[in-house]
Amino acid sequence: xxxxxxxxxxxxxxxxxxxxxxxxxxxxxxxxxxxxxxxxxxxxxxxxxxxxxxxxxxxxxxxxxxxxxxxxxxxxxxxxxxxxxxxxxxxxxxxxxxxxxxxxxxxxxxxxxxxxxxxxxxxxxxxxxxxxxxxxxxxxxxxxxxxxxxxxxxxxxxxxxxxxxxxxxxxxxxxxxxxxxxxxxxxxxxxxxxxxxxxxxxxxxxxxxxxxxxxxxxxxxxxxxxxxxxxxxxxxxxxxxxxxxxxxxxxxxxxxxxxxxxxxxxxxxxxxxxxxxxxxxxxxxxxxxxxxxxxxxxxxxxxxxxxxxxxxxxxxxxxxxxxxxxxxxxxxx
Amino acid sequence: xxxxxxxxxxxxxxxxxxxxxxxxxxxxxxxxxxxxxxxxxxxxxxxxxxxxxxxxxxxxxxxxxxxxxxxxxxxxxxxxxxxxxxxxxxxxxxxxxxxxxxxxxxxxxxxxxxxxxxxxxxxxxxxxxxxxxxxxxxxxxxxxxxxxxxxxxxxxxxxxxxxxxxxxxxxxxxxxxxxxxxxxxxxxxxxxxxxxxxxxxxxxxxxxxxxxxxxxxxxxxxxxxxxxxxxxxxxxxxxxxxxxxxxxxxxxxxxxxxxxxxxxxxxxxxxxxxxxxxxxxxxxxxxxxxxxxxxxxxxxxxxxxxxxxxxxxxxxxxxxxxxxxxxxxxxxx
Numbered sequence: 008x009x010x011x012x013x014x015x016x017x018x019x020x021x022x023x024x025x026x027x028x029x030x031x032x033x034x035x036x037x038x039x040x041x042x043x044x045x046x047x048x049x050x051x052x053x054x055x056x057x058x059x060x061x062x063x064x065x066x067x068x069x070x071x072x073x074x075x076x077x078x079x080x081x082x083x084x085x086x087x088x089x090x091x092x093x094x095x096x097x098x099x100x101x102x103x104x105x106x107x108x109x110x111x112x113x114x115x116x117x118x119x120x121x122x123x124x125x126x127x128x129x130x131x132x133x134x135x136x137x138x139x140x141x142x143x144x145x146x147x148x149x150x151x152x153x154x155x156x157x158x159x160x161x162x163x164x165x166x167x168x169x170x171x172x173x174x175x176x177x178x179x180x181x182x183x184x185x186x187x188x189x190x191x192x193x194x195x196x197x198x199x200x201x202x203x204x205x206x207x208x209x210x211x212x213x214x215x216x217x218x219x220x221x222x223x224x225x226x227x228x229x230x231x232x233x234x235x236x237x238x239x240x241x242x243x244x245x246x247x248x249x250x251x252x253x254x255x256x257x258x259x260x261x262x263x264x265x266x267x268x269x270x271x272x273x274x275x276x277x278x279x280x281x282x283x284x285x286x287x288x289x290x291x292x293x294x295x296x297x298x299x300x301x302x303x304x305x306x307x308x309x310x311x312x313x314x315x316x317x318x319x320x321x322x323x324x325x326x327x328x329x330x331x332x333x334x335x336x337x338x339x340x
Numbered sequence: 341x342x343x344x345x346x347x348x349x350x351x352x353x354x355x356x357x358x359x360x361x362x363x364x365x366x367x368x369x370x371x372x373x374x375x376x377x378x379x380x381x382x383x384x385x386x387x388x389x390x391x392x393x394x395x396x397x398x399x400x401x402x403x404x405x406x407x408x409x410x411x412x413x414x415x416x417x418x419x420x421x422x423x424x425x426x427x428x429x430x431x432x433x434x435x436x437x438x439x440x441x442x443x444x445x446x447x448x449x450x451x452x453x454x455x456x457x458x459x460x461x462x463x464x465x466x467x468x469x470x471x472x473x474x475x476x477x478x479x480x481x482x483x484x485x486x487x488x489x490x491x492x493x494x495x496x497x498x499x500x501x502x503x504x505x506x507x508x509x510x511x512x513x514x515x516x517x518x519x520x521x522x523x524x525x526x527x528x529x530x531x532x533x534x535x536x537x538x539x540x541x542x543x544x545x546x547x548x549x550x551x552x553x554x555x556x557x558x559x560x561x562x563x564x565x566x567x568x569x570x571x572x573x574x575x576x577x578x579x580x581x582x583x584x585x586x587x588x589x590x591x592x593x594x595x596x597x598x599x600x601x602x603x604x605x606x607x608x609x610x611x612x613x614x615x616x617x618x619x620x621x622x623x624x625x626x627x628x629x630x631x632x633x634x635x636x637x638x639x640x641x642x643x644x645x646x647x648x649x650x651x652x653x654x655x656x657x658x659x660x661x662x663x664x665x666x667x668x669x670x671x672x673x
Contacts, residue, residue, distance in 0.1 A: 067605050229601070248604050262595030268562070271581050271612030272400050279604030 008036045009045075013106035014077045014319045019061055023256045023327065028061070029077070029320045036110055044088035046099060046109045046116075050311075051319060051337040052080040052130040053326045054164075055227075058255040067281055076104040077319065080135060082119060082126035083109070093118075100129050105319045107339065123297045124307060131334025132300065132307035133293055136164035139249060139282040140225075141292040144169055144176075147280045148223040148247045152177030155217045157236055160227035160252060161198065162189035164334035167308065168296070169225050170198050175304045178223075181216045183209060183232060185329050192332055196306045210235040220244070220273075228253045230261065237266035246270075246277035256327060308333030313340050341369045342378075346439035347410045347652050352394055356589045356660065361394070362410070362653045369443055377421035379432060379442045379449075383644075384652060384670040385413040385463040386659045387497075388560075391588040400614055409437040410652065413468060415452060415459035416442070426451075433462050438652045440672065456630045457640060464667030465633065465640035466626055469497035472582060472615040473558075474625040477502055477509075480613045481556040481580045485510030488550045490569055493560035493585060494531065495522035497667035500641065501629070502558050503531050508637045511556075514549045516542060516565060518662050525665055529639045543568040553577070553606075561586045563594065570599035579603075579610035589660060641666030646673050 010033055017030035039045060060071050060078055071078050082100045085093050090113055093099065101116035103109035119129040131137060143165075144150045156173040160166045161182025170180045174197045181200040182193040190201035200216040202209055213221070213235055220241025226233050229251030236246065254261040270277055285292075299305035310331035312322045322337045343366055350363035372378060393404050393411055404411050415433045418426050423446055426432065434449035436442035452462040464470060476498075477483045489506040493499045494515025503513045507530045514533040515526040523534035533549040535542055546554070546568055553574025559566050562584030569579065587594040603610055618625075632638035643664035645655045655670045 234596075248601070250604075251601055254601075260598040263567075263598045263600045264596040265593040267596045267600070267610070268581070268584050268587075268612070270610060271583075271614065274611075274613055274617060276609050276611035277600070277603060278607075278609035279601070280607055281604065284607060 008038055009108060010035045011106055011108035012316050014316050016071050016073055016075055016077055019063060022258045024320060031317045036108060039087060039089045039110060042090050043110055043112050044090040044093045045086050046083040046103055046111060047086045048081045048083040048107055048339050050082045050126045050130055051105055053323050053335040053337060055250055055252040055255060055326060057323060076106055078102060079105045080130060082129055098126065100134065105316050107316055124300055127309040127311055127336045128307045130336050131164050131309050132168050132305060133296060135282050136334055137168045137296050138289055138292055140165045140169035140172060142282060142285045143225060143247045143249050143280055144172055146285055147278050148225060148245050150176055150178055150223055154178045154222035156223045157181045157221045158225045159183045159232045161193055162332050163227060165249060166227055167333055171196060171305050175299060189332055204232060210238055213239040225249060230254060233264045234266045237264055237269040240269055240273040240275050242273050244273055244275040246275060248277060248279040310335050311338050313338045315339060341371055342441060343368045344439055344441035345649050347649050349404050349406055349408055349410055352396060355591045357653060364650045369441060372420060372422045372443060375423050376443055376445050377423040377426045378419050379416040379436055379444060380419045381414045381416040381440055381672050383415045383459045383463055384438055386656050386668040386670060388583055388585040388588060388659060390656060409439055411435060412438045413463060415462055431459060433467060438649050440649055457633055460642040460644055460669045461640045463669050464497050464642050465501050465638060466629060468615050469667055470501045470629050471622055471625055473498045473502035473505060474629065475615060475618045475621065476558060476580045476582050476613055477505055479618055480611050481558060481578050483509055483511055483556055487511045487555035489556045490514045490554045491558045492516045492565045494526055495665050496560060498582060499560055500666055504529060504638050508632060522665055537565060543571050546572040558582060563587060566597045567599045570597055570602040573602055573606040573608050575606050577606055577608040579608060581610060581612040643668050644671050646671045648672060
């Protein structure tokens with residue numbers, strides 16, 4: 008049987024992960040059992056949520072255990088199969104972990120149509136980030152034409168898709184992102200306004216950009232940016248809690264949104280959700296986003312880092328430094 | 341024309357109001373115009389929300405202006421009338437302010453049926469606090485039989501009614517209150533559990549009292565108690581933001597709920613509301629609560645302080661010190 012290089016969790020990080028967090032190991036794979044197949048990874052997804060999976064706390068998924076292969080969604084190709092539904096040569100995606108080769112029984116593995124978009128896009132706009140944007144806006148944000156929609160981390164994998172979906176639906180869309188390059192790109196892909204949180208007072212900039220208030224605040228960030236959104240709600244607003252990337256590496260619990268009482272003043276709701284909550288709606292969402300990609304309404308962008316699985320750790324840090332525009336993926340050379 | 345003593349806002353307080361906040365004045369009333377009537381106050385309502393009305397900030401109601409009569413809901417009797425619908429001798433309630441006598445055109449003034457309950461109850465269980473409890477639980481909390489419902493400031497005017505409504509609806513009800521006397525009373529009126537935040541770790545006590553998690557957290561308090569609730573939600577929970585009395589006298593914005601990301605983990609919503617939002621449902625709610633009072637399912641309790649309008653300021657401080665059980669009213673001697 009072949010051997011594979013893979014990344015396991017060596018110890019739980021305090022604050023930002025570092026080299027001591029990970030262990031790179033080379034192991035021989037067991038022979039395929041009946042109903043199993045072997046996938047050769049070509050792209051590994053880097054997601055903010057990964058940081059949470061490293062903490063030993065009760066959450067929506069169990070924590071990654073010490074010694075366990077790091078959880079990650081990947082794309083790859085079937086290179087050997089004893090499974091009736093997956094043939095050698097087929098492109099797939101699934102949560103197969105940070106590994107060059109993975110043995111799977113197909114649980115949670117999807118075939119992907121790379122004639123619609125390349126594998127990296129199947130980790131981004133057509134993968135979990137895209138579905139997160141889609142379900143969050145529709146199921147929790149309840150967007151409708153004419154709404155003023157504000158999106159934080161707007162140049163990221165989820166935010167950039169969310170903004171374009173809202174725009175296509177007839178909303179006014181304001182993005183918040185860090186730095187002139189990201190803001191310029193947001194305008195390029197159709198955002199009505201882009202606020203640079205590194206150089207602007209977000210609370211005041213939102214007041215100017217959304218003088219009548221915000222109907223939907225789609226928050227990926229938390230902290231002061233969430234507060235700036237709360238201070239500018241319109242009556243009946245929906246605050247969609249998608250993430251809090253500004254806080255994921257904090258060593259202790261950060262203060263929450265000081266302005267949460269705006270929910271009372273504006274009779275607003277703040278609601279969390281997870282992409283896994285709407286499995287019945289995934290296929291239609293991917294269909295819809297695929298046709299938006301074909302029509303040009305949805306620009307799917309990825310920041311692709313090339314390397315080996317051993318580069319996973321440093322690539323993840325780039326995500327928390329905000330180095331990516333669009334979806335960050337590690338392409339296995 | 342008669343003269344009246346009344347309380348006006350002398351200056352905006354920083355932190356807790358004090359004697360300098362208020363001015364006591366005696367003025368001669370203008371003669372009644374056509375369509376007006378004169379009300380002699382018998383009870384004045386003391387509400388946590390009053391503190392917010394003193395701040396010069398945009399909110400759901402305009403701030404009370406310097407020199408203006410302090411806003412308050414009162415009960416009283418019509419003593420003179422040039423209004424076709426209000427006759428001398430009728431009992432009424434309305435937002436007539438902290439004054440012995442008030443001239444009104446009847447806008448926002450309701451007749452009250454003191455055969456159902458005395459005037460103080462019409463400021464409590466059958467007044468705005470009762471309606472707040474009723475609408476918050478039904479319209480925002482969406483309670484149904486079998487839910488585990490947690491109520492903070494549970495021995496207060498809103499909380500004590502909310503708990504009894506939830507209980508009557510078939511919920512398991514846990515109250516959080518300060519001190520053994522309040523907790524004993526909560527058990528007496530049917531709460532399943534009472535947690536004393538002054539002597540217990542609320543987060544741990546909630547874990548014990550609601551081992552399967554909280555479906556509805558009805559929060560009047562904010563701060564650490566809200567965080568303790570968030571840490572113990574059940575999937576799909578509703579957090580009803582009714583107030584944040586622990587923070588109303590803070591000189592700067594207190595930190596928000598650190599554990600708000602529990603909304604994501606538990607796919608929960610946190611939503612604010614105001615009692616004024618459901619005018620079409622007020623009559624049915626009062627009807628329902630009146631029959632609960634008659635049947636004994638709803639015990640309406642008031643803490644009655646006797647005095648003159650000049651005692652308003654010190655009575656209000658008692659509210660923020662948590663000296664009342666049930667509704668706090670100032671009975672004009």
